[in-house]
Amino acid sequence: MSNVSKIPWVEKYRPKSLKEMALPTARVRSQKVRVDEELKNFVENFFIERNQINKENTKIRNFNRTAIEKEQREEIKISPEKAAVLLEGPPGIGKTSIVYALANDLNMEVIETNASDTRTRATLERKLKETTKTRGIMDFITQSKEKIILIDEIDGIYGVQDRGAIPTVIDLIQNTQFPIIMCSNEYKTNLQPIYNKIRRFEVRPLPKKEVTKIIHNILKKEKITSIKEEDLELLIEKNNGDLRGIINDLQGIGQGNVEEDAKKLILSLHRDSIEEIFSLIRDLFQVSSLREARSLTDKSDVDYNFLYKWINENLPTFIKSNREIAEAYENLSLADEIFGRIRINQYWGLLPYFFDLFAGGVALSRKETPAPKGFRSVTFPRYTSGSYFSLSSAEKELIEKIRKRYEISPIEFIQNFLPFLKILCGTSRKQLKNVSDWLDLDAKEKKFLK
Amino acid sequence: MSDNIPIWRIKYHPKSLDQICGREEIIERLNQIIKLKNFPHLLFVGTEGIGKTTISYLFSKKFLGKSFDANLKLIYANVPLSDEERKQAKSEAYISTSKIGSLAGKRITMPAFIQVKVKPFVQLKVLGGAPFKILIVKNFEALDLNQQGFRRLMEIYGTNCRMILITTKISNIIDPIVSRCQIFLIPRVELKSFNNLILDIAENESLKISNETIEILYKISGGRFSRAIDLLQLSSITGNVIDKNKLYENYQMFQNDLIKSLLMMALKGDFPKTRELARKILSNYKYSTHELFKLLLDELHKLPLSKYTRCKLINYIADSDFRALAARDADIQISALLSKICLFSEYL
Numbered sequence: 001m002s003n004v005s006k007i008p009w010v011e012k013y014r015p016k017s018l019k020e021m022a023l024p025t026a027r028v029r030s031q032k033v034r035v036d037e038e039l040k041n042f043v044e045n046f047f048i049e050r051n052q053i054n055k056e057n058t059k060i061r062n063f064n065r066t067a068i069e070k071e072q073r074e075e076i077k078i079s080p081e082k083a084a085v086l087l088e089g090p091p092g093i094g095k096t097s098i099v100y101a102l103a104n105d106l107n108m109e110v111i112e113t114n115a116s117d118t119r120t121r122a123t124l125e126r127k128l129k130e131t132t133k134t135r136g137i138m139d140f141i142t143q144s145k146e147k148i149i150l151i152d153e154i155d156g157i158y159g160v161q162d163r164g165a166i167p168t169v170i171d172l173i174q175n176t177q178f179p180i181i182m183c184s185n186e187y188k189t190n191l192q193p194i195y196n197k198i199r200r201f202e203v204r205p206l207p208k209k210e211v212t213k214i215i216h217n218i219l220k221k222e223k224i225t226s227i228k229e230e231d232l233e234l235l236i237e238k239n240n241g242d243l244r245g246i247i248n249d250l251q252g253i254g255q256g257n258v259e260e261d262a263k264k265l266i267l268s269l270h271r272d273s274i275e276e277i278f279s280l281i282r283d284l285f286q287v288s289s290l291r292e293a294r295s296l297t298d299k300s301d302v303d304y305n306f307l308y309k310w311i312n313e314n315l316p317t318f319i320k321s322n323r324e325i326a327e328a329y330e331n332l333s334l335a336d337e338i339f340g341r342i343r344i345n346q347y348w349g350l351l352p353y354f355f356d357l358f359a360g361g362v363a364l365s366r367k368e369t370p371a372p373k374g375f376r377s378v379t380f381p382r383y384t385s386g387s388y389f390s391l392s393s394a395e396k397e398l399i400e401k402i403r404k405r406y407e408i409s410p411i412e413f414i415q416n417f418l419p420f421l422k423i424l425c426g427t428s429r430k431q432l433k434n435v436s437d438w439l440d441l442d443a444k445e446k447k448f449l450k
Numbered sequence: 451m452s453d454n455i456p457i458w459r460i461k462y463h464p465k466s467l468d469q470i471c472g473r474e475e476i477i478e479r480l481n482q483i484i485k486l487k488n489f490p491h492l493l494f495v496g497t498e499g500i501g502k503t504t505i506s507y508l509f510s511k512k513f514l515g516k517s518f519d520a521n522l523k524l525i526y527a528n529v530p531l532s533d534e535e536r537k538q539a540k541s542e543a544y545i546s547t548s549k550i551g552s553l554a555g556k557r558i559t560m561p562a563f564i565q566v567k568v569k570p571f572v573q574l575k576v577l578g579g580a581p582f583k584i585l586i587v588k589n590f591e592a593l594d595l596n597q598q599g600f601r602r603l604m605e606i607y608g609t610n611c612r613m614i615l616i617t618t619k620i621s622n623i624i625d626p627i628v629s630r631c632q633i634f635l636i637p638r639v640e641l642k643s644f645n646n647l648i649l650d651i652a653e654n655e656s657l658k659i660s661n662e663t664i665e666i667l668y669k670i671s672g673g674r675f676s677r678a679i680d681l682l683q684l685s686s687i688t689g690n691v692i693d694k695n696k697l698y699e700n701y702q703m704f705q706n707d708l709i710k711s712l713l714m715m716a717l718k719g720d721f722p723k724t725r726e727l728a729r730k731i732l733s734n735y736k737y738s739t740h741e742l743f744k745l746l747l748d749e750l751h752k753l754p755l756s757k758y759t760r761c762k763l764i765n766y767i768a769d770s771d772f773r774a775l776a777a778r779d780a781d782i783q784i785s786a787l788l789s790k791i792c793l794f795s796e797y798l
Contacts, residue, residue: 322789325721325793326790434456
């Protein structure tokens with residue numbers, strides 16, 4: 001164990017420049033773009049634009065000082081599209097790294113705020129607005145570096161603690177003196193007002209070939225030879241394009257007990273959230289007290305929004321007798337109702353009941369029969385509720401074709417007319433041909449009617 | 451009538467107001483209106499599938515004459531808005547800051563349905579020589595609280611656009627709307643005219659069908675022409691002679707059987723299979739949770755069960771439906787009901 005280092009490898013091998021970095025591909029409005037060039041252009045253009053606007057504004061200010069109130073002009077602002085961009089993609093593919101590498105290349109500073117800071121209106125303002133709105137006298141004297149503002153993990157703006165953060169961010173975009181780059185993992189509806197204003201880069205994970213290259217590079221530098229090729233393969237596969245995850249795992253193996261079977265070690269590192277849900281569900285149906293159930297759900301970081309749907313899907317796999325199923329569902333449906341009322345009326349005080357009912361109530365409804373032994377496969381929740389009347393594209397096309405000839409509502413069509421059509425076309429090939437000729441159907445739609 | 455259409459219910463769909471049979475009184479009233487060239491908002495009331503929409507559509511067509519294409523719109527109140535329409539409603543609700551007035555920069559809250567589907571149509575001026583536009587709203591009772599939004603619309607744009615509201619339940623429509631409309635009650639077709647129509651079709655398609663069989667057809671189709679003609683066509687495939695056995699055979703292929711088998715399967719007590727079937731029904735027929743519960747309730751009345759069982763099951767369905775009002779996940783509520791019935795089956 002010669003190579004124990006104090007800094008994590010993720011930081012150690014964070015690329016210093018865009019040139020030495022393996023760049024992920026990105027899309028803007030489903031068009032492929034090069035992230036490095038686009039970002040560089042964005043930052044450079046921003047400063048050109050800003051300097052122009054600042055000049056204009058000085059003129060306006062000087063003019064306003066002498067003019068009467070009626071004739072005073074408003075100061076111009078930079079357009080949001082030119083002031084900020086959003087990088088969106090799965091974790092660990094290099095979104096933050098790109099920004100730091102870019103800043104390094106352009107000799108700029110990065111001011112970062114991330115989900116670890118509470119981002120209420122007040123704190124965000126304190127941290128960012130000072131640097132964005134006013135540029136101090138010292139800046140002009142010392143010729144200090146220009147800055148890039150990085151709002152990392154913007155999808156983490158959430159809940160009561162971060163109240164008012166989104167309007168603040170929008171406000172910031174409109175008044176900024178520095179370019180803003182935001183990072184986020186997924187599309188969030190509450191960020192819609194931000195999405196509307198700026199460009200969104202969808203960043204994709206690195207291809208496997210690139211990842212392998214980077215890993216080999218690191219192994220070479222760290223002088224690790226004990227990891228087999230196939231284990232590396234497994235590691236890459238398991239992390240699913242998450243480069244940061246791979247490097248973290250690698251460090252775990254490289255600095256740990258290398259003599260131990262490396263494969264086992266890799267598999268024992270839990271990072272995969274799906275696997276976590278799987279084991280959580282399995283454990284939950286084994287518990288024997290309410291406290292155990294609560295501590296299980298408390299400890300896991302699985303979103304409870306989904307967790308109770310997983311429980312719904314897998315309940316019959318673990319509980320077999322009708323009495324117990326009914327009891328479990330009595331608790332689960334009440335939990336669901338409570339959750340609905342919480343969301344409708346904001347009765348957050350009811351939340352403890354929800355947790356107790358959906359986790360403990362379900363798990364403990366097993367009274368007579370013993371706990372299920374052996375391995376049982378856990379399945380994904382297949383049923384997605386929400387908009388109940390969602391049509392497939394085949395159904396939509398068929399409705400369009402029929403409605404050209406016969407006025408019928410989509411609901412009436414699905415519930416009454418389509419079953420009839422299916423029966424009719426199922427009776428003989430001749431009928432199917434007649435109908436499809438008349439409606440001018442293609443092969444896919446014909447198949448749908450069979 | 452053109453002979454090339456392979457689906458009879460479309461082939462024998464009336465093309466003009468005068469082709470509608472068995473509605474002499476109503477047609478006469480409507481023809482009177484057409485002569486006078488003026489009418490108030492109308493409200494058509496009657497049970498499902500008896501031709502309210504057809505009558506109102508053909509009436510509007512005749513009333514508007516040549517310019518009917520641009521001045522007529524038919525909308526369905528029970529079809530949910532698509533995602534794009536919802537988005538559109540959201541963006542339209544925002545009043546730009548460049549506008550003058552106290553509302554500038556604010557959001558106006560208006561039901562999305564009215565915003566997207568109704569308002570753009572009623573606001574536009576009449577095109578062509580028609581006296582006013584006509585808007586037909588089907589399944590009006592499905593609007594629930596959004597009905598309130600129609601009250602002022604009907605007054606403000608009343609001179610520009612008349613509305614024909616169609617509903618199956620007048621009790622679900624709020625009083626202010628009813629008071630603004632002239633009501634047309636459309637009863638079920640009488641057996642005599644139903645008989646005539648079926649005989650016409652039979653003659654045209656060279657089928658043999660007796661009067662008793664038509665009576666059975668009338669009964670099982672509940673007086674709905676479209677359903678009856680569907681059944682007739684299916685029965686005709688295997689031969690020209692239609693008898694009651696054939697009719698019943700084909701009738702069983704229709705959907706109500708699925709609900710029945712769902713209930714039967716739940717009463718056998720196999721929960722996983724029952725849930726599977728329920729999900730299949732929902733994905734094929736796109737019922738909402740409430741609709742599924744209602745269908746189960748209807749089916750329950752038809753099954754031969756003891757008084758106690760029936761009451762108990764109704765209790766379960768009502769409880770689940772009530773919970774589903776506030777609940778977030780439809781599948782959990784449906785599963786909960788089915789699991790209760792499965793448990794109950796063990797005591798039978």
